[in-house]
Amino acid sequence: MIFNRHATNAVSGALRAAATSPRGCSFSTTSASKAKVAVLGAAGGIGQPLSLLCKLSPEISELSLYDIVGTPGVAADLSHIPTHSSVTGSLPSPVSFPMKGNIGLEETLSGADVVVIPAGVPRKPGMTRDDLFNTNAGIVKTLVEGCAKFCPDAMIAIISNPVNSTVPIAAEVLKKAGKYDPKKLFGVTTLDVCRANTFAANSLGLDPKDIDVTVIGGHAGITILPLFSRVGGAKFSDAELEALTVRTRDEVVAAKAGAGSATLSMAYAGYVFTENLLRAIRGENVVQCAFVESSLTDASFFASPVKIGKNGIEEILPLGDLSPYEKMWFDKMMPELKSQIQKGVAFANA
Numbered sequence: 001m002i003f004n005r006h007a008t009n010a011v012s013g014a015l016r017a018a019a020t021s022p023r024g025c026s027f028s029t030t031s032a033s034k035a036k037v038a039v040l041g042a043a044g045g046i047g048q049p050l051s052l053l054c055k056l057s058p059e060i061s062e063l064s065l066y067d068i069v070g071t072p073g074v075a076a077d078l079s080h081i082p083t084h085s086s087v088t089g090s091l092p093s094p095v096s097f098p099m100k101g102n103i104g105l106e107e108t109l110s111g112a113d114v115v116v117i118p119a120g121v122p123r124k125p126g127m128t129r130d131d132l133f134n135t136n137a138g139i140v141k142t143l144v145e146g147c148a149k150f151c152p153d154a155m156i157a158i159i160s161n162p163v164n165s166t167v168p169i170a171a172e173v174l175k176k177a178g179k180y181d182p183k184k185l186f187g188v189t190t191l192d193v194c195r196a197n198t199f200a201a202n203s204l205g206l207d208p209k210d211i212d213v214t215v216i217g218g219h220a221g222i223t224i225l226p227l228f229s230r231v232g233g234a235k236f237s238d239a240e241l242e243a244l245t246v247r248t249r250d251e252v253v254a255a256k257a258g259a260g261s262a263t264l265s266m267a268y269a270g271y272v273f274t275e276n277l278l279r280a281i282r283g284e285n286v287v288q289c290a291f292v293e294s295s296l297t298d299a300s301f302f303a304s305p306v307k308i309g310k311n312g313i314e315e316i317l318p319l320g321d322l323s324p325y326e327k328m329w330f331d332k333m334m335p336e337l338k339s340q341i342q343k344g345v346a347f348a349n350a
């Protein structure tokens with residue numbers, strides 16, 4: 001069965017579990033799977049709600065949280081939720097929950113099937129995602145070095161911006177360690193798909209669950225290219241198309257007015273992405289958009305729908321035809337995307 005979730009609008013496992021809770025505070029555990037998920041940056045704006053969704057998930061049996069602050073408290077808090085998974089929280093320093101000394105990055109990552117990385121600083125109004133490079137490049141590099149050492153077979157999902165550069169950094173770090181498997185490294189672009197689905201559905205007066213917009217390119221400014229021309233039966237005017245496209249790229253940072261960027265919708269999107277990886281590991285074929293090493297275009301990484309199975313990416317699906325409007329943005333985007341990828345590669349090899 002192909003579980004097609006570059007559409008992001010299905011009720012995900014955690015939310016389904018919550019909806020079918022048999023008695024108020026406990027969730028059904030009958031379909032519980034055995035999988036360990038590590039969240040790095042787990043005490044942050046994305047990390048906390050993402051960890052909450054993971055704690056609710058019947059797909060996850062072990063949840064390990066890592067951050068430079070706060071994880072013992074976040075783990076203690078989550079551990080009171082009566083679901084079947086265990087939860088640990090660790091810091092680089094010797095404080096952890098449960099209190100048994102520092103379990104650190106090594107224990108956080110050892111045995112992990114999936115590692116999700118939302119560690120790093122978010123944007124403020126006026127900044128581009130690329131402006132985060134100087135701080136976040138080093139954070140991602142260090143954390144992925146940990147993955148190479150302690151969980152070289154895990155699937156790694158990178159949320160930290162700028163994704164167009166942090167994913168190439170991760171690839172170079174893994175290559176240096178001799179542990180790179182391009183089938184298992186992903187930049188998370190699911191929020192772009194969530195937004196495109198929501199905005200298109202609102203504009204057409206439809207339920208978002210009936211919409212499945214493919215978003216290609218990368219995850220920064222004009223490199224985010226939603227293919228609204230493929231929404232069945234939709235006829236957007238040029239002005240509507242432009243408004244939808246621009247809105248999919250950027251809205252929350254300005255609305256939060258200095259208090260960071262998307263956290264709650266990103267936690268949802270990050271959870272949907274993670275759950276799809278877990279389903280793939282369990283043997284379902286999953287299709288979802290992600291920013292991955294790719295030969296679809298002349299950029300070495302590209303976001304597009306990919307088919308994922310037990311051992312990672314099985315196929316990068318063909319792009320298909322672009323409308324003239326999409327082709328115009330595609331041509332504009334490519335130099336920017338390639339330069340952001342190159343910036344990441346150069347950083348990792350400096």
Ligand SMILES: NC(=O)c1ccc[n+]([C@@H]2O[C@H](COP(=O)([O-])OP(=O)(O)OC[C@H]3O[C@@H](n4cnc5c(N)ncnc54)[C@H](O)[C@@H]3O)[C@@H](O)[C@H]2O)c1
Pocket residue numbers: 040041042043044045046047066067068069118119120121122123132136139142143158159160161162163188189190191192219260261262263266
């Ligand atoms: N891919 C996407 O679609 C998407 C969407 C939203 C946000 N983001 C990005 O996600 C990142 C996190 O955003 P946020 O709002 O959660 O930020 P935040 O500041 O609220 O949280 C980040 C967390 O990372 C932790 N951290 C910093 N350095 C670390 C290290 N070396 N090891 C472990 N943890 C470390 C911080 O302590 C903090 O708890 C940002 O870079 C943001 O731009 C990406």
Ligand SMILES: O=C(O)C[C@H](O)C(=O)O
Pocket residue numbers: 122123129161191219249250252253261262
């Ligand atoms: O906008 C940001 O900086 C965060 C994230 O990339 C997003 O798309 O919400």
